[in-house]
Amino acid sequence: MSVSLAAGQEALVAALTGGAPVPAGFDARLVGVARQALLRKRGGVVARHWPMLAAGHGAEWITVFAEWADGRPTNGSLRDGWDFARARGVRGAGAEEELARREAAWVYDGVHEPRPRRMPALRRTPGMVFVQFGGRIFSRRR
Incomplete structure (x- = not known):
């Protein structure tokens, strides 16, 4: 593969997934449609x-997530959801519990790959308490 072809493909992928400018020679409207898809x-x-x-x-x-994600390269669905939840907040008790359960079980600083917690952890929501101990999550309604 030639260097110019590889560079063109790299620029196209960056435009489709990372919000980079559309490279010369491509239809900006069609690239925009593909990016939205x-x-x-x-x-x-x-x-x-x-x-x-x-x-x-x-x-x-889908609309709210796409607006948030536009211009942000993906870090995988686990991290994308976590980053979205931290940036935009969560709606509803179920989403609060889902995030609290993940944060009790995993360490994620927003930069590095999430990793399982080694030390005990406690996370609370208005209706639940989550405790991680020994690699297991225990929950209790308040």
């Missing part, structure tokens, strides 16, 4: 990993 698909994948987060936004989930 990829953002909607990405929102669907995140919804499978974060069902309560998506449910809290109802029918507007």
